[in-house]
Amino acid sequence: MATMKQIADVAGVSQATVSRVINEGPKVGYATRQRVKDIIKELNYRPNANARALATSRSDTVGVVVADLYEPFFAALAHGVDTVARKNGTQILISGGTIGEEAERKAIDTLLGHRCDAMVVHSKTLENEELIGLANMVPGFVLLNRFIPEIAGRCVWLDNRAGGRLMAEYMIRQGHRKFAVVSSGFPIDDPIHRIEGIRDALSDANIELPDMNIEHGAPNQEGGEAAIQNLMSKGADFTAVLAYNDAMASGAMTMLMDHDIEVPRQVSVIGYDDIILAKYCRPKLTTLRYPIEMMASKATELALQYAQGVTPPVNETFKFQPTVVKRDSVARI
């Protein structure tokens, strides 16, 4: 591919002039500018982004750390970042892999190596301390779906405890009194917070939640199916299932219906996340909306601002609230 020097030679100008043309800089006459532009077109020249990044120490890329693009949740996240990034004329660099300390560290390292101006990081397993260190090192570092008090201004997160409360309260309002919880067995905070919220609501309403009615499993459809199977084997008694996410909820519904239990007439099910499948499964899933795309966009805006040295009002906080999306998987009892 052509270089700036070649363009300059052909145009009979200096490299500096070509650079000025490309960056819409001053000090170039109209005629020269046009000539250079023509030659650039003709030679199909594309400025080398790496060289430019080196010279300016800005890369015009925002890095994203996600666990797994295949999951709609992360795809929505990436999409939210992409939308804002594109609007600002920057590219996104995706790094990630499976959940896990070493994998997350490596993903972040890669983005550091690329000197991304901004970084939107979804990290569940790294220690607070390490993330604080990173935030202090990289101006444009923003955490998504996690709250660390010391770097509150860099955290865009969902109030999971409120979410847990919300889903339980909604079910209570529908007349339910016998609950089962289908939670995730992954060693991260989210399921814990959600269950805390559920317990808050239940104890406010003087409803008991037997330990036996809580099942942990993989946060996917199979996990949801297995959880229901376990509950039924144990002879658990419930009319409402609170699931950790939509995939588990869908699995739960499937397994209930396979046992000839009608959803929602006999047992109601509520999910969490409102990923795309919630609209597609039957019955359509009532769930909590996790506005991940909006949050990812917000995080990206924030990261880009920080990267430019702009500091948003200190006491602004970026906590988002889940909301109930009513569809067809919950019935009044």
Next chain:
Amino acid sequence: MATMKQIADVAGVSQATVSRVINEGPKVGYATRQRVKDIIKELNYRPNANARALATSRSDTVGVVVADLYEPFFAALAHGVDTVARKNGTQILISGGTIGEEAERKAIDTLLGHRCDAMVVHSKTLENEELIGLANMVPGFVLLNRFIPEIAGRCVWLDNRAGGRLMAEYMIRQGHRKFAVVSSGFPIDDPIHRIEGIRDALSDANIELPDMNIEHGAPNQEGGEAAIQNLMSKGADFTAVLAYNDAMASGAMTMLMDHDIEVPRQVSVIGYDDIILAKYCRPKLTTLRYPIEMMASKATELALQYAQGVTPPVNETFKFQPTVVKRDSVARI
């Protein structure tokens, strides 16, 4: 962030030595190597990928052009690329946006600017000519979901005509004789090829497909719903619906059921793509599997090989075949 020079100064060695340590090069004694490594850890040094790319003219990134990460189809594509890229120690750089000539050109341009070693490009609207030019310019350029004879070795694609035939033949084998087609109105080749395949199968079986029974719409759930509505308004007579993709199929099923038409007892529906929702909707969708993730992985492997100057056997071709995935939305009649 620290630079190589700083590491060298602290360690009391030359920059070259640090470089050798980092790249596991020769000519460094054991003791020195260890000392440098320690200092690198201590100072939290990360080699600047941009500088490295500039010096080596290899970027260790594979670029991906997709239309919209939010669609599960593209998410699966990105995932397929990511899997292979990660295995090769490279990052993926995602570029894209909406479908459209200018957007696609711009996305590719960006990747060119970053000097991605390999590029996996999903382009539907650019002209053959332009893509051929790009392929000749960039060794690691591979097209996904498109076939251009002149650069056959760079194309990984699905036989859409065979797919159309397949879905029609399957329905015919189930005893169906009255068909409706719910196709996409987007100005790309895929829907055309699929309909060609459908016509092939139908004419082989001496079945007529009235023009009136073909509807075009947006390739999403709403488009599918609208298409069915239109068909019913026109009083079209059919027992089998062949949809352009799963989202349209799902919309079609919803609308049929809203009209108290049982699926599949009264009308059977078949989709295309086998994206995740096919498993989640009710009844579970019978569809054609579009092995996009596998194809994306293949494309990435290919792109990386080409980028390294390896040329696969010339006469190898990368045409993939869709297959029928039987679930619950088609009934024998």
Next chain:
DNA sequence: TACAATAGGGTATACGCTTTCCCTATTTTT
């Protein structure tokens, strides 16, 4: 013992760009 070979490391240049400083006409101001 004299010599070549090798291990271990330094020097310096190139990669493609941006940007600061400098220079020369030309135009504007006084």
Next chain:
DNA sequence: AAAAATAGGGAAAGCGTATACCCTATTGTA
């Protein structure tokens, strides 16, 4: 008409790496 300002552009110094080439001890060989 002389001085000052400005427009238009060039030269060169980095940015942080990789690497080809050079140099010096030490070891191995005849």
